[in-house]
Amino acid sequence: TWPLPEGRIEAFLQSCDRVLVLEEGEPLLEGSVRALAQKCGCKARIDGKDETLTVLGEYSTTLVLRRVADYLDCPCPVKASSPVVRELPVRPPNLCAGCSHRAVYYAVRHTFGDDAYYSSDIGCYTLGMLPPLRMADFLVCMGSSVSAGSGFARASGKPVVAFIGDSTFFHSGMTGLANAVFNKHDILVVILDNGTTAMTGHQPNPGMLQDILGEEAMHLDIESVVRGLGVTECVKVRSYNLKALHSALEDMRDKKGVRVIIAEEPCVLYARRRLKKAAAQVAYVAEQGADAQRCLEELACPAFYRNGEDVAVDENLCTGCMVCLQVAPKAFKARKRA
Incomplete structure (x- = not known):
């Protein structure tokens, strides 16, 4: 769309009574089409952003369907989403294990x-x-x-x-x-x-x-x-x-x-x-207690998990960075990767 194909857009506008611009993010194309319509004297009405499709977020199929249905003044074929019956586990953004x-x-x-x-x-x-x-x-x-x-x-x-x-x-x-x-x-x-x-x-x-x-x-x-x-x-x-x-x-x-x-x-x-480098060792919990719990809570590496009340290390996720051994040297030790 850039450089703007003005000839093609003008020809399209001349054949329309109304035009709906569906565009994520800022209304750059919408503004350019409006300016071009004014410049060439096109009478087509240009629509775009509204309270449904804003400059925020990404446009899902459902959002676009609702906007088009409202634009055409017809029932929306997609019903509102049903509330989640049960609580799903929270998955917050997290750094990789060993980052x-x-x-x-x-x-x-x-x-x-x-x-x-x-x-x-x-x-x-x-x-x-x-x-x-x-x-x-x-x-x-x-x-x-x-x-x-x-x-x-x-x-x-x-x-x-x-x-x-x-x-x-x-x-x-x-x-x-x-x-x-x-x-x-x-x-x-x-x-x-x-x-x-x-x-x-x-x-x-x-x-x-x-x-x-x-x-x-x-x-x-x-x-x-x-x-x-x-x-x-x-x-x-x-x-x-x-x-x-x-x-x-x-x-x-x-x-x-x-x-x-x-x-x-x-x-x-x-x-x-890419560098073909991987640690030959992994960490494991040698001693349960306050130090292991503190490391779990303060470092929060994704390779850590709870095994009942104990802290454990998932060997498949551990990258061998050995930071936990420095945080809690009594609780964590290193061993050869299986």
Whole structure:
């Protein structure tokens, strides 16, 4: 539809008395058709968005049928949905088992608690917004975590931790970081570098490993870009290393200005499928008790499950990240994968 085929649309409009535009999201085509009808003097009435089909959400078959039935002033062939008789299990958004973002979020939560605002961005890491991790107080759009977080820091005076992924950083996060440096904002930016564009299908980005990109592309180093934008306080850590994470976070917490932590660890799905890397060990619960329960409640890895009153690990889901062994070393141990 773009460039707009004005000739075809005008010919179509001339043959109609009324036209209904069914379009998800913003009424871009609807507005263009209206403008074209006015320009060419077409008398056809143009209709589109209403209280049924709004700019929000996706259009289901049922919603479209109701709109068309109302438009044609005829009975709708689809009846209203029957209420659910029984309660269905709640399935909230959740990070994958072994996701490196979970380890980073756990460390940040234990370092800053509720004393900071958490600015999130578009990516897998957005799935950490719900309890117990609670790592997203607000999210505006792709690339906004640094700029919106800078605004919150200036307006509130509270610490702000902004999260952004490696692909999102290259896509639209560098400008926000440059602006933060230029305006001397006080913000801690955590770049969650999992080596791929994980949420939408592992598409390539400039920060991916060169042997994956091949000879037709150039690898860009995130730390070099960050320092090139004027950030002097920048450190790299491995996401699965909780001790190093805590140390870096505590060090950056006590400083001012723009600080960046680059948390590196390949996406577990990408590592297994493309890099052909998989851990030979899995975790298991060696000792039941308060530590195991605390790890279950605070880390909330999908590989954990309850076996009666006990905590257990599903070996089929465990990726061998061994973060739980660092959270509760007495409760969890490692063994060779069966």
